[in-house]
């Protein structure tokens with residue numbers, strides 16, 4: 001199948017909330033997979049979405065183990081995927097959403113590949129990501145999940161605060177007040193700043209104003225409707241939303 005056809009089928013799967021069979025794309029090459037992702041994002045930008053940043057995936061062992069993959073991936077986030085902190089979010093149009101706790105960086109200066117990531121950060125925040133694979137049963141190969149914009153479906157950023165050391169902060173993900181996952185920001189490549197450096201290395205220069213989601217600190221959990229989701233990153237703050 002060609003790149004445009006694959007991008008269209010992934011786009012349609014998301015719009016219709018009808019998953020594709022994983023393993024059936026014929027995609028085996030990473031470069032080709034990113035070309036599909038680019039074509040998929042181009043379709044959405046043509047419909048009026050605006051890029052807000054970059055997300056990393058599989059930056060923690062917990063996530064790699066959960067999904068059976070072994071390499072870092074990156075995707076794009078847009079304004080239409082952003083959910084206000086504390087907001088109500090309708091997930092009825094999603095296939096089988098999951099949520100995972102993250103940290104976000106806001107760049108205040110351009111970050112070039114090989115540049116000092118800490119020097120480019122204007123602010124940091126706790127964040128939540130909704131993922132929703134467009135493949136049946138969340139089963140996919142690495143090229144397939146890359147093509148699918150790394151399962152990205154939505155994100156919430158908590159209050160921004162001045163840059164600080166994110167090396168080893170406790171992370172608590174709660175669903176309706178019950179602990180669902182606990183972990184540490186250290187799970188993100190040993191230090192979330194490494195995810196930021198990787199984002200620049202993998203995507204090229206990142207401009208001031210870009211938001212970077214560093215990847216989940218824990219495994220993802222299923223996200224039902226009518227659920228209050230809250231993540232607390234010790235010393236950094238709390239981010240939350242409710243599903244409908």
Ligand code: OOG
Pocket residue numbers: 056057058059060063067100129131133138145150151152214215216220
């Ligand atoms: C892919 C997305 C992985 C993360 O933070 O590791 C990801 C998936 O698990 O379907 O966003």
